[in-house]
Amino acid sequence: MIPTCKGPDPATRTPRLVLPEGACDAHCHVFGPGAVFPYAADRAYTPPDSPYEGLVKLHGILGISRAVIVHASCHGSDMTVTLDGIARSEGRMRGVAVVEQGVTDAELARLHEGGIRGVRFNFVKHLGGMPDMAHFRRVLAQAEALGWHVVLHLDAQDIVPLADTISAIRIPFIIDHMARVKAKDGTGQPAFRQLLELMRNPLAWVKISGPERVSSSGAPFRDAVPFAQALLAAAPDRCLWGTDWPHPNIAGDMPNDGDLVDLLGEMVQGDEALLRQVVVANPNRLYWP
Numbered sequence: 001m002i003p004t005c006k007g008p009d010p011a012t013r014t015p016r017l018v019l020p021e022g023a024c025d026a027h028c029h030v031f032g033p034g035a036v037f038p039y040a041a042d043r044a045y046t047p048p049d050s051p052y053e054g055l056v057k058l059h060g061i062l063g064i065s066r067a068v069i070v071h072a073s074c075h076g077s078d079m080t081v082t083l084d085g086i087a088r089s090e091g092r093m094r095g096v097a098v099v100e101q102g103v104t105d106a107e108l109a110r111l112h113e114g115g116i117r118g119v120r121f122n123f124v125k126h127l128g129g130m131p132d133m134a135h136f137r138r139v140l141a142q143a144e145a146l147g148w149h150v151v152l153h154l155d156a157q158d159i160v161p162l163a164d165t166i167s168a169i170r171i172p173f174i175i176d177h178m179a180r181v182k183a184k185d186g187t188g189q190p191a192f193r194q195l196l197e198l199m200r201n202p203l204a205w206v207k208i209s210g211p212e213r214v215s216s217s218g219a220p221f222r223d224a225v226p227f228a229q230a231l232l233a234a235a236p237d238r239c240l241w242g243t244d245w246p247h248p249n250i251a252g253d254m255p256n257d258g259d260l261v262d263l264l265g266e267m268v269q270g271d272e273a274l275l276r277q278v279v280v281a282n283p284n285r286l287y288w289p
Contacts, residue, residue, distance in 0.1 A: 020276045140169060
């Protein structure tokens with residue numbers, strides 16, 4: 001049976017932190033509605049419908065005007081739902097694709113025309129684990145020709161053995177959710193030290209998103225803040241932030257997205273220039289050059 005994951009907190013709180021004009025949610029999803037955009041038959045989980053309208057409503061509460069829709073594995077490689085959201089945004093959204101083996105240059109060109117600017121690979125075990133590496137290398141070569149980047153969704157324990165593979169990438173690469181390190185293991189854990197080492201590479205980017213996936217103490221996930229602060233200190237010009245709405249596959253406390261915005265304020269320690277860099281300037285460079 002395909003497990004069903006929890007839905008997002010519907011009572012979004014208005015954050016205390018006022019985001020700057022042009023703020024971008026650089027990691028969010030659109031799920032369904034399934035009756036219009038069917039979920040993949042071989043999906044690892046079934047989400048509750050969280051359509052484009054819900055994302056727009058959320059962003060209105062949070063003070064976000066732009067977004068990057070990261071195509072989710074529950075929709076397989078059928079990009080229709082993500083392309084629909086981008087088209088409806090009238091230029092305010094971009095997207096990151098999931099592509100199947102043998103994807104053609106013509107198909108990637110179509111996705112680019114539709115607002116896609118990167119491709120994502122899942123290495124996370126509960127989502128299928130290690131991808132076919134020949135496919136991975138071929139798609140990265142195709143992405144390079146388009147000026148795209150690659151997004152890497154990893155488990156913490158994978159980042160050390162994959163470090164050489166990641167370092168060999170020739171296009172900008174983004175590590176999702178602070179590499180899903182575990183806060184209880186501290187900032188000195190080998191996985192996080194390796195992540196900081198990777199950030200010395202000028203092609204390396206990281207999302208200081210998903211504190212609920214890093215936290216070992218639960219809501220409000222403050223034990224994830226020191227990890228974000230270390231990454232911001234290491235590469236402030238290559239950090240991105242996103243809500244990860246609607247937060248698929250959360251086993252513990254479901255975050256409130258308004259609280260996540262306020263947690264971002266703690267990560268940047270009240271530095272308005274740094275906040276603007278993370279939510280405006282940095283996503284501009286990758287998605288609206």
